[in-house]
Amino acid sequence: MLITVDSVVRTYIHERGLVLHDYFRLLTIALSGLKDLAKDLDINQNVKAQEISVDDTNSAILPTGAIDLIKVCVPNGDKILPIPQNDGINPIQLRDDQGNAIIRDIPVSAWENTTFLDIGYLFTSRLNDKFEHVGRAFGDPPAQPFGYKRIGDRIQLDVSARPTCILVVYSSSGVTSDVNLIHPHAEETLKLWMDWKWKEARTQKGIWEKQNEKSAYYVSKRNLNSVINGFGYEDYIKTVRDHQTMTVKI
Amino acid sequence: LATNRNLLAEQIQRIYSRNIDREDVSRLDVREIKLLITQAVNFLIKPEIFQRGDISGCILASYDIVKQTSGGCDYIILPVVPVSLPKEQGIHRVHPQGCSTQAYIPIQTNDFQIVQGTPSMYIEGQVGYFYEGHRISFTKTVATTVTVKLVVYDPVNDTDILPIPPEMEAQVIEFVLKQFGLAQMSANAASAKNERKTNERQLD
Numbered sequence: 001m002l003i004t005v006d007s008v009v010r011t012y013i014h015e016r017g018l019v020l021h022d023y024f025r026l027l028t029i030a031l032s033g034l035k036d037l038a039k040d041l042d043i044n045q046n047v048k049a050q051e052i053s054v055d056d057t058n059s060a061i062l063p064t065g066a067i068d069l070i071k072v073c074v075p076n077g078d079k080i081l082p083i084p085q086n087d088g089i090n091p092i093q094l095r096d097d098q099g100n101a102i103i104r105d106i107p108v109s110a111w112e113n114t115t116f117l118d119i120g121y122l123f124t125s126r127l128n129d130k131f132e133h134v135g136r137a138f139g140d141p142p143a144q145p146f147g148y149k150r151i152g153d154r155i156q157l158d159v160s161a162r163p164t165c166i167l168v169v170y171s172s173s174g175v176t177s178d179v180n181l182i183h184p185h186a187e188e189t190l191k192l193w194m195d196w197k198w199k200e201a202r203t204q205k206g207i208w209e210k211q212n213e214k215s216a217y218y219v220s221k222r223n224l225n226s227v228i229n230g231f232g233y234e235d236y237i238k239t240v241r242d243h244q245t246m247t248v249k250i
Numbered sequence: 251l252a253t254n255r256n257l258l259a260e261q262i263q264r265i266y267s268r269n270i271d272r273e274d275v276s277r278l279d280v281r282e283i284k285l286l287i288t289q290a291v292n293f294l295i296k297p298e299i300f301q302r303g304d305i306s307g308c309i310l311a312s313y314d315i316v317k318q319t320s321g322g323c324d325y326i327i328l329p330v331v332p333v334s335l336p337k338e339q340g341i342h343r344v345h346p347q348g349c350s351t352q353a354y355i356p357i358q359t360n361d362f363q364i365v366q367g368t369p370s371m372y373i374e375g376q377v378g379y380f381y382e383g384h385r386i387s388f389t390k391t392v393a394t395t396v397t398v399k400l401v402v403y404d405p406v407n408d409t410d411i412l413p414i415p416p417e418m419e420a421q422v423i424e425f426v427l428k429q430f431g432l433a434q435m436s437a438n439a440a441s442a443k444n445e446r447k448t449n450e451r452q453l454d
Binding site: 006177 | 304337338339343353355356357358361365368369370372373374375376378
């Protein structure tokens with residue numbers, strides 16, 4: 001069961017003999033610590049899934065706090081149909097005269113308007129004006145017509161399909177606008193981060209003291225990593241196999 | 251015996267008349283003394299807090315204030331200005347009436363503006379407040395009546411117990427006597443001086 005960042009900050013205040021008037025600044029520090037920990041540890045279940053609606057331009061806005069996309073799918077009852085990533089989607093938003101975003105027409109393949117003679121053999125004999133071979137052209141027409149492309153905080157879907165909503169699985173910054181939660185084992189590490197940052201902001205603290213706080217945090221973070229991401233059987237097998245090499249028998 | 255403002259005023263009058271000015275006690279207006287006691291307590295609270303390192307519960311004054319709303323923002327007007335302390339600790343605690351465990355989160359002036367657009371501005375779903383002038387503004391809607399505990403001595407009756415530790419009473423008396431012309435002289439020194447005068451008279 002996860003614990004709240006609020007409880008961590010309050011415990012920290014009590015332990016260190018601070019006052020409630022320090023709460024707000026400590027909360028800011030704690031939330032930045034949460035982001036730092038969430039970068040490489042799943043301390044607050046920061047891999048999230050959410051359904052988002054698709055607008056008229058066949059694009060959807062990513063949820064707040066989304067950092068990396070893990071999967072984009074179309075929900076279909078209790079199943080999901082994954083959508084492949086397609087970098088061939090035009091990233092430029094098409095707009096009408098009033099500046100409103102509009103959808104593109106279903107694209108016509110560039111190859112469809114060309115003749116067999118122009119291009120020679122479609123995939124194997126593309127020649128330039130010097131009749132030099134320029135290699136095969138991949139991706140048009142695509143093998144998988146439906147796809148998505150992430151453009152900033154927007155997901156643009158291929159216009160050949162028009163779902164009303166999509167499901168995105170993403171890794172978040174770990175910080176939400178509601179109550180933030182954290183793995184109980186990460187509490188002490190977060191407090192050490194707060195120690196470091198709280199003292200770092202105070203000029204009367206010596207540089208060695210600040211350095212010690214920083215070291216203590218990273219040591220604690222490594223320990224936390226070993227607790228949360230324990231070395232399991234699969235890791236053992238992988239390590240062993242990675243280090244086995246073929247030998248020549250004579 | 252717990253000291254109140256009346257008792258302390260009477261004691262100051264006695265010291266004054268016995269040791270300082272036997273002939274003209276009428277110079278000493280008791281209303282003036284009571285006001286000075288209030289000011290002395292508020293003056294001495296601050297060094298006392300710095301010396302202790304925290305705020306003693308006995309110097310807190312509690313007020314129940316009905317909230318007002320302006321532009322969708324809830325606020326209350328403080329009846330008195332609290333003692334000026336770092337981090338606005340003069341406002342010791344603010345909470346809904348009858349729910350002292352649900353204290354609102356203090357935010358220093360300007361901090362809330364600085365953190366706009368960051369996760370801190372949501373204060374983990376809690377209510378924050380910041381203090382400007384006589385006014386405490388809240389970040390969210392709050393209960394109709396709010397209890398505020400301030401670091402200030404604001405006596406309602408003269409018979410109320412003085413909200414200071416007993417060891418501070420002597421300092422309050424000294425502070426008041428200084429205002430009545432004993433610039434550098436403590437009550438003891440005045441007593442000694444008075445005794446010397448009496449001896450001189452006897453010799454004459």
